[in-house]
Amino acid sequence: MTESSRAFCARCDHEVDVEHRHSRRLRRLLKGYLLIPLLSLPAFPVLASDYVFCIPAMMLYMLGIGPVLVIVRDPPLCCECGALISGEGRAAVHAISQ
């Protein structure tokens, strides 16, 4: 509940401030979590050959992808009524402002 911007809320039927449940810093940080496989790609032959530590560690990493995606894709909420703001609501404000 930190940063806010503007979007069209279908329930309130006007442009409102929107907020996210998780901070922008946390969402950006967790996008880095999704890039870890790209960074470790050169070491993949070594990682795939170690059945004791690296393969269980990769499985634990994959278990974390689901919760990370939930936070990264966190939809904005209306500050007035708490409704989820759809992609159309965000696009409507962009169309109005242009």
Ligand SMILES: [Zn+2]
């Ligand atoms: Zn609303």
